[in-house]
Amino acid sequence: MATKETKRKGFNFLRSYFDVFNELTNDKDRLSFLTSIINKQFLDENPKGLNFIVNLCYESQRHQIETSVKGWKRATNDTLGATPPTTPPTTPKEVEEEEKEEEKEELLVRAFETEEQFINGFNLAKGIATGTKGKSRIMSATDKNNFKRLNEAYTKADFNHAIKMMSKDEWVKTKKMFNISHFLRNDNFNKFINQTDTLPMAQGLREGN
Numbered sequence: 001m002a003t004k005e006t007k008r009k010g011f012n013f014l015r016s017y018f019d020v021f022n023e024l025t026n027d028k029d030r031l032s033f034l035t036s037i038i039n040k041q042f043l044d045e046n047p048k049g050l051n052f053i054v055n056l057c058y059e060s061q062r063h064q065i066e067t068s069v070k071g072w073k074r075a076t077n078d079t080l081g082a083t084p085p086t087t088p089p090t091t092p093k094e095v096e097e098e099e100k101e102e103e104k105e106e107l108l109v110r111a112f113e114t115e116e117q118f119i120n121g122f123n124l125a126k127g128i129a130t131g132t133k134g135k136s137r138i139m140s141a142t143d144k145n146n147f148k149r150l151n152e153a154y155t156k157a158d159f160n161h162a163i164k165m166m167s168k169d170e171w172v173k174t175k176k177m178f179n180i181s182h183f184l185r186n187d188n189f190n191k192f193i194n195q196t197d198t199l200p201m202a203q204g205l206r207e208g209n
Contacts, residue, residue, distance in 0.1 A: 006042040007078060011068050020057045023127050029054050040065050044080035052117070056124055112151060112159075115139060119180070122163075126178050129167040136180055146184035154193070162192040 017037060024030045032054045036047035047058055058065075073079060112118040119136050127133030139147065150159075163183065169192070172178055182188055 004043060006080060007076070008042050008072055008080060011041040011072070014061075014064055016064065017061055020060055020128060023124060023133060024053070024057060029057075033057050037061070037065060041068060042080065044069055052120065053124070056121060060124075060128065115144065115147060118147060118151075122180055122183070125163060125167075130173075130178055134179075139180060139184075143181055143184050146186060146189075149186070150184060150189055154189075158193055162189055165192040165195040 021030055021033060024033060029051070032050060036050065036054070036058050039045040040047070047055075050058060069080070112121065119139065123134030123136055125134075154162075166172055166178065166183055166188075172182070183192075
């Protein structure tokens with residue numbers, strides 16, 4: 001196999017990468033997830049052709065991965081690809097701050113085209129947020145109606161923010177109410193979507209297809 005040229009010597013492999021990796025049970029998916037991270041970090045290549053679950057996992061870590069790549073570019077005033085650098089070099093302190101940004105983690109899902117995509121995304125989000133992956137397979141008639149209404153009325157960013165805030169809600173954590181029915185109730189969804197994101201972020205999921 002031909003050696004791939006890269007100017008970068010290494011990168012921080014975060015605990016959140018490992019946690020998401022362990023949520024995957026298929027070896028092929030695990031390899032695809034790790035390969036996507038490595039190619040982005042060393043070659044600045046965005047992943048292509050990922051299946052839904054692997055893409056969901058990669059997107060959950062996209063912010064940290066891209067922050068790491070941007071930090072390297074700023075620190076070296078160089079690029080991993082063919083595009084010439086356009087930003088000035090940074091000081092070691094600024095590089096350290098960029099590395100710290102990698103550890104700020106997000107839990108996000110996106111608006112969905114199908115109910116199945118929502119359920120799969122929610123199950124994975126629950127696993128990353130609580131340590132126990134959701135096992136939901138179907139939704140009740142009420143859940144379906146709530147999902148349809150919310151999915152038509154709100155944007156991807158709205159869904160992202162609402163599930164982020166739900167993952168931080170102390171009542172939800174204490175009562176173990178991180179479930180689809182609770183999330184999709186109109187009054188709960190509106191409460192989460194109107195909360196301000198001021199707390200430290202739990203590790204988690206970004207957005208899927």
